[in-house]
Amino acid sequence: MQQEQRPGRRTLLGAAAALGAGAVVVGSGAAPAVAAQSGTGRDGQAGHGGSYKDLPKPTVIGHRGGSGYRPEHTLGSYQFALDNGADVIEQDVVPTKDGHLVCRHENDITGTTDVAARPEFASRKTTKTVDGEAHTGWFTEDFTLAELKTLRAKERIPGTRGHNTLYDGRWQVPTLEEVLKWADEQGRKRGRRIWLHIETKHPTYFRKAGLGLEERLAKLLRRYGRAGRNSHTFLQSFEPGSLQRLNRLGVDCPKVLLLDDLNTRPWDFVEAKDPRTVADLITPKGLKWVTGFAQGIGPWLNLIIPRDKNDKLTKPTTLVRDAHAAGLILHPYTMRNENSFLPADFRRGTDPNAYGDVFGAFKTYFATGIDGIFSDNCDTAALARADFVKG
Numbered sequence: 001m002q003q004e005q006r007p008g009r010r011t012l013l014g015a016a017a018a019l020g021a022g023a024v025v026v027g028s029g030a031a032p033a034v035a036a037q038s039g040t041g042r043d044g045q046a047g048h049g050g051s052y053k054d055l056p057k058p059t060v061i062g063h064r065g066g067s068g069y070r071p072e073h074t075l076g077s078y079q080f081a082l083d084n085g086a087d088v089i090e091q092d093v094v095p096t097k098d099g100h101l102v103c104r105h106e107n108d109i110t111g112t113t114d115v116a117a118r119p120e121f122a123s124r125k126t127t128k129t130v131d132g133e134a135h136t137g138w139f140t141e142d143f144t145l146a147e148l149k150t151l152r153a154k155e156r157i158p159g160t161r162g163h164n165t166l167y168d169g170r171w172q173v174p175t176l177e178e179v180l181k182w183a184d185e186q187g188r189k190r191g192r193r194i195w196l197h198i199e200t201k202h203p204t205y206f207r208k209a210g211l212g213l214e215e216r217l218a219k220l221l222r223r224y225g226r227a228g229r230n231s232h233t234f235l236q237s238f239e240p241g242s243l244q245r246l247n248r249l250g251v252d253c254p255k256v257l258l259l260d261d262l263n264t265r266p267w268d269f270v271e272a273k274d275p276r277t278v279a280d281l282i283t284p285k286g287l288k289w290v291t292g293f294a295q296g297i298g299p300w301l302n303l304i305i306p307r308d309k310n311d312k313l314t315k316p317t318t319l320v321r322d323a324h325a326a327g328l329i330l331h332p333y334t335m336r337n338e339n340s341f342l343p344a345d346f347r348r349g350t351d352p353n354a355y356g357d358v359f360g361a362f363k364t365y366f367a368t369g370i371d372g373i374f375s376d377n378c379d380t381a382a383l384a385r386a387d388f389v390k391g
Contacts, residue, residue, distance in 0.1 A: 059372030066084060199258070213242070237255075258299075261278065
């Protein structure tokens, strides 16, 4: 998927426009959470505690790594985030044709690799419908890992982040296993485990294609000592059924249900003909249901503070209060420094690619009581948190 057209799903458009079967049953009954799985011996290293409750608040989550500065979902992006203020680093996972999990925001790799310039793969360009939306390009599930490793990563939005194109071609598409090894190595150097935030992308779509994500993910998490409750790993998904399946597989990491725009429905709800929307899931009744399989929610920022027709912030909703009352943490998405992504209140000047008053925006969102935030610019987020904590 290129720049997403809907306002949710961590869109890269949004404010920019203003400037210029086999799936788990996800019916109304909650799937029971499994009993606590004991962590491995590596879970108790020094530094941030093994429990998500021990993380600094608000927690800074490096969105796709340090994607404001390096091409997203590369080892370079993850390293930048780790070195520049992120408490937790995010990975999105999709499968290859031969079943390996790789880190890409979407299975469509047209905009994030050099595949379009590779004549040997020209015949693989195709159109697919993913979660009800048609996309034309090249897709990870049509490549073996060996083939995918011949490609090089590049900047997704070069028109906005031309400085990132300096690093086009420097890194490959990493496998999740490579990232887990990298996190272990970095943890040994720092004397503490590295927190990760792993998302299953389009899990119903891939299960129907015979490439179920959850079993593969569970196997890797166990191999690297990250399947336990205090294993320094969050698991996230826009599909409740994916988190429920991971629970049934005995994976006891804290889980976060991602929430899109109010009128959208998780794709596994669509497939199961469950009529509930995100608006239903953020009511006290819906949030109570979420507690049956998750420890937190990851709402689109507009669910925390809506924007008006002029793209300015309005009054905060009751979502933070209601989620906390249900015992859920909130990790909303996504803060970016550029004017084009900020509410109109915090834009500065007329250049959509210039930085706005992002510190003012962070302060406004932090004041709602959120527990963490996804940001492309983790260094800015960390400074904003320091300011906020000082008062």
